[in-house]
Amino acid sequence: MAGKAAAAPRQVTIPFTGAAHAYRRKYYTSTPAIVGSATIDASPAANKIFAYGFLRAHAVHVTAATAASSGGTYATGGVWNAISNLVVRQPGGQEMFGGPNMTGWLSYLANKQAAWKLYSDPALYPSYSSSVTNPSFVLRSIFEINCQSGLGSLPNQNDAAPWQVTVVQNTATGLFTTAPTTTNPTLKYDYFIECWTVPSPRNPLRPNVRQMTQPPLLGTLNKWTTQQFQVPGGSQFDVPLVRKGNSLRNLGLITFNSSNAQIATSNFPNPLTLQWDGTLIRANDDPALWIDDEYMVRGGAAATTPETQDTGVLFYKMSDPSGIDVSATGIDGLGMVKQWGTTQTSTITVGGTWGATVSYIVFLTNDVQYVLPSPNPYALAAGEPFLSNMAQPSAV
Numbered sequence: 001m002a003g004k005a006a007a008a009p010r011q012v013t014i015p016f017t018g019a020a021h022a023y024r025r026k027y028y029t030s031t032p033a034i035v036g037s038a039t040i041d042a043s044p045a046a047n048k049i050f051a052y053g054f055l056r057a058h059a060v061h062v063t064a065a066t067a068a069s070s071g072g073t074y075a076t077g078g079v080w081n082a083i084s085n086l087v088v089r090q091p092g093g094q095e096m097f098g099g100p101n102m103t104g105w106l107s108y109l110a111n112k113q114a115a116w117k118l119y120s121d122p123a124l125y126p127s128y129s130s131s132v133t134n135p136s137f138v139l140r141s142i143f144e145i146n147c148q149s150g151l152g153s154l155p156n157q158n159d160a161a162p163w164q165v166t167v168v169q170n171t172a173t174g175l176f177t178t179a180p181t182t183t184n185p186t187l188k189y190d191y192f193i194e195c196w197t198v199p200s201p202r203n204p205l206r207p208n209v210r211q212m213t214q215p216p217l218l219g220t221l222n223k224w225t226t227q228q229f230q231v232p233g234g235s236q237f238d239v240p241l242v243r244k245g246n247s248l249r250n251l252g253l254i255t256f257n258s259s260n261a262q263i264a265t266s267n268f269p270n271p272l273t274l275q276w277d278g279t280l281i282r283a284n285d286d287p288a289l290w291i292d293d294e295y296m297v298r299g300g301a302a303a304t305t306p307e308t309q310d311t312g313v314l315f316y317k318m319s320d321p322s323g324i325d326v327s328a329t330g331i332d333g334l335g336m337v338k339q340w341g342t343t344q345t346s347t348i349t350v351g352g353t354w355g356a357t358v359s360y361i362v363f364l365t366n367d368v369q370y371v372l373p374s375p376n377p378y379a380l381a382a383g384e385p386f387l388s389n390m391a392q393p394s395a396v
Contacts, residue, residue, distance in 0.1 A: 013209075014211040019199035019212060020197050022196065023052070023194070023197050028050075029188060030042045030044070030188070032169055032187070037171055042167045042168065043168075049162055051158055052193060053195035053197050054150065054156060054215055055156040055193060056143060056194045057116070059194060061137075061190040066186035068183055071181040074177070077105035079135045080104040081170055082104055082170055084104070088163065088166075091162060091164070096143070102226055108139065109313065109364055110366070113317065113366070114366075115250070116142045116144060116145075117147060122138050124307070133185065135185060143221075145220070145368065220371050228363075229363070232354070238273075240348070241348040241349070244342040244345075244348065246342065248367050251318075251363065252365075253350060253363060257357045264355075265313070268287045268352075269351065269353050272352045273350070273351050274316065274348075275347070275348070276347075277346050277347055281316075287314055297323030336370065
């Protein structure tokens, strides 16, 4: 139309995951012998994770450097029990993944429920073998929440202040109930970083086009940690969750007896009640239906022959309730609308009448500490904006 000013050209910015490249690098190998009654530190030198790019996940690939002789039976936890403790710490020493009670088996559960990619269960990968003579598996400490945006990837470019990993190899008596007939396998631990490269601020082929040079909400921490609670077996008891203050993404419960052995899921209360800040989330529920819920959304769980159910494990998932939206991005692009916002005064309990042989349960908690540069739009709608690194209230 005559006299109308021409519209300004639209500025295009290439998103971070379009500008960066997915990168993997092996940076260390350890080959400790399995000792009968002593654990062995199999960690990288000085516990340092190689500094490069934006860290999506840290992986350890365990294989047999020397095969075992024939025979042998794994203890509870199977081949994952080769690792008795796995911890990733922030440069300042704070626990990021795991802790004193984080075994290889619990790390496996964290991988399985991470909702990182469509198939997150490492027991379904070709790299997995439960063989006693030639075991093989990959365990990841997964930090990225959303593969498509890079949300949750960690800045990992300061070699003077590196992220740190501790991997402790189990004893022979802890790994096997019946050892191989003559010799145990010698395990090899290959350590990998899985990162995004650091993009240029300008596209190399189109210099006039800008690129994002870091993932959104850089500094957001996606953590997996454990808590252990004594339970009076055979009685009615509400178990309280203690780790609170962040946005809860996944919550797992595992039952154990007094001999530290996992026990059947039938030892969970039935009916079972889950309560969050006075709101009943599950009332008079059946644990069998919790397990069905989890199978519905976990990619790869249901096949011609469904994957074997984990003994004594229940998961309540806020990360991928549809099973397609594996990164829980939802309508806000962050996943917050589906997660449980908590404060230090929140109350979350799981209760009912527990099985007679239950001695304690382990909470496997996946929570996210978001770094928000601007007020949360969901809190704003409620008239409660908050600043970066403050505890997030419920998004819904």
